[in-house]
Amino acid sequence: MCDGYVQCNIVALPEAYAADFARFCALNPKPCPIIGQSNPGETNVPLLGDFDIRTDCPKYQLFVDGSPTAELQDIRDYWQEDWVFFGLGCSFSFEDALLQAGIPLRHIEQDRNVAMYNTNIACQSAGPFSGNMVVSMRPLSVAHTIRSIQICSRFPAVHGAPIHFGNPKDIGIDDINKPDYGDKVEIREGEIPVFWACGVTPQQALRAAKIPCAITHAPGHMLVTDLRNAELATL
Amino acid sequence: MCDGYVQCNIVALPEAYAADFARFCALNPKPCPIIGQSNPGETNVPLLGDFDIRTDCPKYQLFVDGSPTAELQDIRDYWQEDWVFFGLGCSFSFEDALLQAGIPLRHIEQDRNVAMYNTNIACQSAGPFSGNMVVSMRPLSVAHTIRSIQICSRFPAVHGAPIHFGNPKDIGIDDINKPDYGDKVEIREGEIPVFWACGVTPQQALRAAKIPCAITHAPGHMLVTDLRNAELATL
Incomplete structure (x- = not known):
């Protein structure tokens, strides 16, 4: 889908857990590279493109107490004013470069x-x-x-x-x-x-954390951004 | 010797063979990376430092008809006005970076x-x-x-x-x-x-070429240049 454009893994959770999750990513940058992070309540990160995180992933996965419980087409019923979302790098980008x-x-x-x-x-x-x-x-x-x-x-x-x-x-x-x-x-x-x-x-980390509610993209249904893969190259 | 400074493998030969040797290096840049090359008769390449190629290698190896025949302390007796020398990259530089x-x-x-x-x-x-x-x-x-x-x-x-x-x-x-x-x-x-x-x-290539006379550094006795290893890094 959308050849050449960055797809992001998504993690959304309440502000109370966001600082710890951000630190988890910072400490484990190879599996959890942060490409974008919202302010609490923001449904968009302009750096990544023009989208509403509550509706613009192709599919979502709901985690309750650390367990995946349902797939969702949009998450407006779950989103709260204090939620934060993270966009994390996905292997599709480097596979594009390898191909x-x-x-x-x-x-x-x-x-x-x-x-x-x-x-x-x-x-x-x-x-x-x-x-x-x-x-x-x-x-x-x-x-x-x-x-x-x-x-x-x-x-x-x-x-x-x-x-x-x-x-x-x-x-x-x-x-x-x-x-x-x-x-x-x-x-x-x-x-x-x-x-x-x-x-x-990071999904395994959500399971371990057993927080009451969190949402990710569903497997294989990442957020397609407006960034091009080539824009992520450091050199 | 001279920690941090680039050491060069040396090949010196008559001008008649220099263009082919240069092309051999260009076609095989991983084993034969050219760092410096003189004009015919020049005994120095300023890019590499202030030296006389006829005397400033610690030891030389004489090749006659492709065979190593003698080690020499200097090569003033062999050097001709049409000779060209090449300075080729040596593993000491990347070993420094690895260490x-x-x-x-x-x-x-x-x-x-x-x-x-x-x-x-x-x-x-x-x-x-x-x-x-x-x-x-x-x-x-x-x-x-x-x-x-x-x-x-x-x-x-x-x-x-x-x-x-x-x-x-x-x-x-x-x-x-x-x-x-x-x-x-x-x-x-x-x-x-x-x-x-x-x-x-390149020494193997000299053996194969069987040219009448050529000179290299002796094994382990490379030319020490004024370049620092870090100056060779592309990034």
Whole structure:
């Protein structure tokens, strides 16, 4: 959708929790890179584009006491005057850069979701927010792994360089063929699994925090912004 | 020697061969990055510092018909009015950057020469100059491999990012424990061999070219320049 434009992971929650959540993101910038953050009650961040956060995500996920309870088409019934929302970088932006550089991504070729895994890498905690990092995996040749590290290093706002490659057990993944989220993706002869910090991590932190009410985008239904992916490149 | 200052690999040869050698370097910039090149007969390149190329390398290697025949303390007896010399980037510069970033290098810790290997990666030929790429190997953790790719990408003038990591056989190295040049370096549990294009490559090209006379620095006796390593960083 909207090739070339930045899509954001969204987290919306009451002001009482916003400072801790912001600090959680600051302490864990690879899985939780903040691209935009609203003032309490604001339904828009002009930096990201002209939208109303209550209606302009394609779909939302409601969390109650840390559990996802419903998907919603809009969140006007839940939004309060003290709510804050965060726009967090999403892997779609760096995948765009990799594809432009001629690096094929199998899950895209095969029209699947990327494979994602819980790891044993502990995030830095902030208030009630804690948990282990979730990672996404893409199988690449060694040469493309080196190139992807170069390319993704230019995009710290969308997870940056990979955090690991090679043996999945090194980061607590017991079975690479059983992703915790998304779809299994084949790793071929001569390829290695390459792991990036993943935007599912903040959703895990919401589960751990068990706050009464929070809302995120629904999986695969991110906010499409007016920013271009190329605008996020640091170099 | 002279911490922080760029050391150059040196190749000196008659003008008749200089254009082809320059093109060989241009076509193979990772193993043969040109930092300085003289006009015929000039014994200095001011960009690199105040020196006389005939006397100011710590030691020289004489090649006759492609074979190294003698080490020399100075080359005034061989230098001709039509000779050209090239200063080529050396791994010492990126090793300095890696060490400053807290990435330990075992061959330095153990006071050995870096391990170097012939590969099956063919260089682009230019006139009489040809051959396969020579690589240097440093064992690193996965996290340090990722970091080293980032750091070395800033230094294209001194071999740039690694060209391979992992299985040595992928690039035609049959036995990692038997380097073709330098010293064997232990690879510990949890480490992988990481390979960089190496400045021994142009010496191999001199052997292949079999030109009547050429001179290089002797191994480990590079020209120390007035440039600082940090000046070579592109970013």
